[in-house]
Amino acid sequence: MTPAADRQWFPEAGEWTSGETEVLARAVIRAPSVHNTQPWRMELLGTDVLLYDRADPAPGGQQADERDRAISCGAAVANLGVAVSVLGRSPEVALLPDPDRPELVARVCAGRRRVPSDVDLHRYSAISRRRSYRRPFGRRALSEHQVLDLERVPAGTGVRVRAVLDRGELSAVADLLEYAGQTIRHDDRYRRELALWAIQHGRGYDGNAGTARENGVPAMPWAGLVHTMAVLPDRVLLARRLERETFLLFVTPGDTRRDQLLAGRAMEETWLAAVDAGLVASVMTRLVHLGEVRAGLAEQLGLTGCPQLVMRVGHPSGVVPSPRPALSEVVLPGHLAHRMR
Ligand SMILES: Cc1cc2nc3c(=O)[nH]c(=O)nc-3n(C[C@H](O)[C@H](O)[C@H](O)COP(=O)(O)O)c2cc1C
Numbered sequence: 001m002t003p004a005a006d007r008q009w010f011p012e013a014g015e016w017t018s019g020e021t022e023v024l025a026r027a028v029i030r031a032p033s034v035h036n037t038q039p040w041r042m043e044l045l046g047t048d049v050l051l052y053d054r055a056d057p058a059p060g061g062q063q064a065d066e067r068d069r070a071i072s073c074g075a076a077v078a079n080l081g082v083a084v085s086v087l088g089r090s091p092e093v094a095l096l097p098d099p100d101r102p103e104l105v106a107r108v109c110a111g112r113r114r115v116p117s118d119v120d121l122h123r124y125s126a127i128s129r130r131r132s133y134r135r136p137f138g139r140r141a142l143s144e145h146q147v148l149d150l151e152r153v154p155a156g157t158g159v160r161v162r163a164v165l166d167r168g169e170l171s172a173v174a175d176l177l178e179y180a181g182q183t184i185r186h187d188d189r190y191r192r193e194l195a196l197w198a199i200q201h202g203r204g205y206d207g208n209a210g211t212a213r214e215n216g217v218p219a220m221p222w223a224g225l226v227h228t229m230a231v232l233p234d235r236v237l238l239a240r241r242l243e244r245e246t247f248l249l250f251v252t253p254g255d256t257r258r259d260q261l262l263a264g265r266a267m268e269e270t271w272l273a274a275v276d277a278g279l280v281a282s283v284m285t286r287l288v289h290l291g292e293v294r295a296g297l298a299e300q301l302g303l304t305g306c307p308q309l310v311m312r313v314g315h316p317s318g319v320v321p322s323p324r325p326a327l328s329e330v331v332l333p334g335h336l337a338h339r340m341r
Contacts, residue, residue, distance in 0.1 A: 016044050016110075020087050024049055027083035030127045031268060032283065033072035034065075040076050040105075047089075047110040049080055052103050068285055070257050071309060073105045074264020079127055080108045081265075082272070085120040088113055095261050105261060126275040133280035137314025142246045146277060150248065150313065153273045154266035158259075160251045160305065161270060164242070172300035173247065174239035179296075180287040246313045249288075249297065251305040263308035274313050281313040 016024065021044060028042055028051070043050040053073055077093060084091035089110035097107045116124075142150075151161045164173055250267055252259035267283060274281050288294055288307045297307045328336060 015046060016049075023087060024080060024083050027079040027124075027127055028076045030130070031072070031076040031079045032130070032132065032271070033075065034068035034285070037069075037072070039069040040073050042080075049084070049108040049110075050104060051076060051080065051106045051108070053105045055103065065289075066257075067260055067289060070105070070260035071264035071267065071285060074261040074266075075268035076264075077106045077108065077261065078265040078268035078272070080106075082120060082123045082127060084108055084110055086116045086124040088116060090114050095258055102257075122276045123269070123272045126272040130271055130275045132282045133314075133316065134282050136241075136317055137245055137280070137312075138317040139244070140315045141244070142279070142313065142315075146279070147246055149277070150246075150270055150274060153270040157262055157266055158253055159262050159266035161266065162249045162251055162301070162303065164247045164249060164301065167243070169301055170242045170247070171235075171239050173297070174235045174242055176293050176296045176300070177238050177287060178235040180290055180293050183290060184286060244314075248311040248313060249301070249303075249307050250309045250311065251303050251307050253305050255306040255308075259306065260308060267309060267311065270311065278315070279313055280316045281311050283309050283311045285309045 024044070025042060028040065029038060031038075033039060039054050041052040041054050043052065051073060053069055055069070077095070081091040081093055087110070090112050092109040092111045094107045094109075096102070096105060098104050147163050147165070151163055154161060164170055248270070250263050250270075252263050271281050271283075285308070288297065288309060294307050297303060298305075
């Protein structure tokens with residue numbers, strides 16, 4: 001056995017075992033990233049996990065923009081924190097810890113030993129179930145409590161999650177989305193990114209595998225995937241759709257790289273909480289990257305800060321077929337919290 005292989009089986013005190021390394025790496029690759037480019041690299045150093053922004057193009061030649069890469073890396077940091085927690089250590093996260101190495105986006109140290117909380121275990125279980133849900137949602141709206149719970153997930157991080165619920169605000173947002181859709185459809189770079197993404201994932205050019213259509217109209221720009229031939233819904237249709245969905249805006253105090261990392265981290269933590277509550281979601285950033293749309297959102301919704309991304313959340317439409325029994329069929333009565341049954 002080579003010394004390197006040997007170390008995998010007999011880790012020195014304070015090092016990650018190979019099993020733990022796999023838990024950490026799997027958590028990172030399950031994080032959402034722009035066009036699934038996975039713009040990160042992970043390094044393990046003693047009990048530290050270092051996450052780097054991989055600025056080189058991903059396999060396939062895609063190069064995501066800096067802002068989207070930061071948001072994606074923030075999501076990976078969230079998953080790393082959850083993974084470290086379920087491994088029984090308290091995660092201590094430092095964002096951009098070394099000004100001389102801007103590519104090092106986070107250092108996650110395994111702090112003191114502790115028993116993972118219920119929330120840690122639930123979030124960890126949600127990591128592998130979370131995926132982008134780009135279809136129309138089921139008809140049932142989220143309850144006021146559910147919306148409030150989601151808004152509160154990143155409390156204390158500086159990121160504000162703001163639900164857009166009021167009719168007047170929804171109509172203003174619909175105007176801005178219509179404008180954004182029309183603008184982005186003429187953005188060559190975005191169309192090229194989209195084409196690569198669509199080919200890699202074997203989807204139709206509208207990126208929705210023919211599922212996100214409503215009355216024959218592609219559900220654009222819901223998926224944020226707009227091409228020159230797409231039939232873009234007008235503001236009236238957009239406003240109607242918005243009223244049936246829960247639309248969350250993620251707002252940061254400023255627009256630095258740290259703000260973008262924090263927004264990505266808050267996005268993933270909120271998404272995992274939504275999945276844990278039986279909900280589904282998808283996110284878009286491209287629309288709010290347009291300066292006019294950001295300014296419009298800030299003005300129309302009275303926001304102090306910078307909108308970084310939007311998340312649409314809802315109940316899945318129809319029953320998602322599952323070959324697995326319900327938890328209550330395999331666990332003796334009395335062992336499960338009510339919401340897990
Ligand atoms: C910064 C960022 C921007 C994204 N923008 C969009 C978008 O505009 N439209 C979309 O449908 N999905 C968007 N996504 C979702 C990714 O496409 C998705 O996470 C990725 O393809 C992996 O799929 P999964 O979320 O199902 O794991 C974005 C994700 C991130 C992190």
